[in-house]
Amino acid sequence: MTGRAGRRAGAVTVGLGAAVLLAACGSGGQGTAGTAAPPAQVSVPMATSVGGSGGTAYAVVDMGGSAADHENFWQLFARAAGSAAWRLATPAGVASNGGVVAAVTGASSVAAGFRPSQDLTFSPVATSTDSGGSWSAGSPVMFGLASDPDALAAGPAGRLIALTSNGTVAVQSQSQAAWTTLATERPIAASPAGRTCGLTRLTAVAFTAQGTPMVAGACDRTSAPGIFAEAGGSWSLTGPALPSPAPSAVLAMATAGSVTTAIIRTGTGASARLVAAWRGAAGPWTSSAALPVSSGSVLSASIWPSGAAGLVLSGSRAALLSGTGASWQELTSLPAGTVTLAPEPHGQAEALTARGSSFRAWTLNSGSWQVVQTVSVQIPYGSSG
């Protein structure tokens, strides 16, 4: 090979080498993601319904358009005791794009907390003494309510307890004019009770019928579900024994009247079960039989007075509990777009759908769902831009 030819060959080699190098640049390589098992469901969407002991019911649903564009507007509907009709009762004066959490504070009184959205970082609170007919401003929750349907709850005399997005548990003063921090998630998790269950996240707050603060959450150990009661500044586990040991998450917890009800998901994947647990004013916890849900998810969990509950499950399924100690009653073929269930005045359950500006209530009649009411809401598109 002559020197000239050698140089040429060298140039060709360098050029081709550069070619391969350059060609490799910018290749959109696919990462090899691990195939971890899906995590257990530790919370449910915000759509829910609550019922007052006097018969008033409230439903919280998401309406309007895209949440990404702040064109979704959460609405609060109220159905007065003895009435069969829902009416729009969303408190005015605050953007509801982040979500609304309702807490029944009395026979015809209710509080509504607004989750933060966009640049708002705290949660305004509104209170009503006429079942949502008129509202006045309550004291705001700093840090913002957590994204859980039971992040706000009321105790005796309407005193509120709140779970915030940073894991703080705050309670209102007796005058209800200010909030004080009762606890935060980390110390509860680090407490002996928290370590026993392996608390990973708080998901709900409530008061017992006697006014004792309670928190609930997800646990990665199998010893007990994460339901804690506060006494003298310390927290103790106070949940029921689970039918079979497994990691658990309290999806909903509320006290209505004298009964505290919790909906607990135990296990993961194909072995996932739902268990309802009840605690009376003084008695021990009792629990329902386990409802297999396999890999399905809970789309809405609602707790009503006397230990009744209604769950919307994926696959257009639903599960109902008629009260303390009752067995699960399964429903199939919910109306398309059902976002939550609500207690029906005659002891049945209503399916509530919300799409765009239309809110509909459905009842089960002779085995088929029928619309009993349609409410058209004037969605304030563009007001949060």
Added chain:
Amino acid sequence: MNGGLSPGNPALQSAFRTALDNQGILALLIFVVIAIAWVACRELLPARVRVHLATARAAASAEPAARRLLRIGFGALWIFDAILQAQPAMAAGLPSQVVAPAAAGAPGWVQHLVNWAGTGWSYHPVQAAASTVWIQLGVGVWLIACNRGPWSRLGGVASVAWGLVVWIFGEAFGGTLSPGPSVLFGAPGAALLYCAAGALIALPMRSWEGDRLGRRVLQVTGGCLAALALQQAWPGRGFWQGSIHGRPGSLTDMIQSMGATQQPRALARLVTDFGGFVAGHGAAVNLFAVVVLAAGGAALLTGQRAIIRPAVIGLLVFFLADWVLVQDLGFFGGTGTDPNSMVPLALLLVAAYVAMTKAPQPAPAGETAEPAAPAPARAANLGRRLAISLGTASASVVVALWAGGILVLGTAPMAAAEASRTADPIIATSLNGSPATLDSRAAPFSLTDQDGRQVSLASLRGKVILLTFLDPVCTSDCPLIAQEFRAAGQLLGGQSSHVALVAIVANPLYRSLAYTRAFDRQERLTTIPDWLFLTGTQAQLTQVWKDYYVTAEVEGAGSMVLHPDIAYVIDARGVMRTELNMDPGPGSPSSQSSFAVELAQAAERLLGSS
């Protein structure tokens, strides 16, 4: 909230045009001054020196044809790019419509780097856009005017320097670090080719002697084309599919998006038709492109004239076809910054071929250099030495001097603007119009501040008041406006003790101290000494709203309270002097800073006049 600063914003376009006009007059003045000085200095030279210079220049060897082609070609491209940069939409449109899309999909550090530059531009859009015009014009004029000597090589260095700036910050490394770069779309970036041309122009003149330089450039080009062919052939990037599950493949998508650009109808139809063809024959089109690039690259790598000549012709035809049918000439749409990569690539290719085939023979040492003037006898002082230097300079050097002046004209205002940490108030004006002048006594009020103290307008007498109306539970505009007030207070510095930053609650429902305090904590206003967030009873607030032409409409169904975003500037005597529309627009750092500057300047004007 308004939609933000659009590229078509008339106020910004007008300011950009005015800046270009003013700087254009300055550029002309610089030219006239240099020209007069040059003529005058020439007259100072003895006649024998002038004759010697003329003779020496006539005898100097001619510039190699390949270098001349590169210099004039890329000089013309820079000037064309400068004209494109002068399009009205550039000031507001370049960061969002050119820079951000170029960086999309690039690694995080590239996006960070490009966003940093984009933020700098968006803080001073008029200065940045005008600077770019003048810098590119200066580089272009410099390259064209100066044909030999160190000044000409320096022009090449300027081309490399500015080309790198454009390649890194404007083209995000030409898309080479993004997934799926394609030579057909413009990879590795037109500006990188400008850099390559500048580097060649900056080489010593002796480098152009013989065919070695041309051959080397052709081989490097061949290697790059082979690499780009391999990239084009790489599977999984969508180049082989005209459409994928009913959606356009990469090449089809690119052509269709280019065809949708505003442009002459005939060209749009041509490009769109080709896009349709590619959608149906994606694999064939890509195969053709890969084969041409690979074969052309391999031919250039051989270094043999007989093979290179047809390869160059074939590649030029391919480049032209890609420029028209895929790149759609590159410069339409209002924010096109250059004719994309195929024209500079073709120029480089032809220049390299000419350098190889029509290389000048080695010249005697010193003959190619700029002829030196006879040493002036005893140049007495610096001024005289400079005058003699200017007088002996050639016309091309004088034009290069002017080009240097244009570069300074472009870079100086931008450098000065970048040194400021605040945005230009033109952004606020462009978003909401100019502040309105008022001259009416401010209505009295007596309300409660966030600490529970009574505050009246009379109690603030002696201070300039920046007054606005905020909803403490507002989710969008009010927090932004509060931050603009906070920033205005910081801009006022030592003068802030003479200014009161006052907000009055604009929500009839959520108006308690708990809410004003919550808002202050949220917006970190508790440490601002002159910040007052005032509230009162519904009756008190209703009266104040009425007095200050504010409405607070309570809408249902989860809507915020609707109220105007306005601010008043009240002088120390209690007279309303200015009304500003405070709609914060996109709430970007630049727009927030701009509003803060506007507020601070309004207060400073009153402080200065009191």
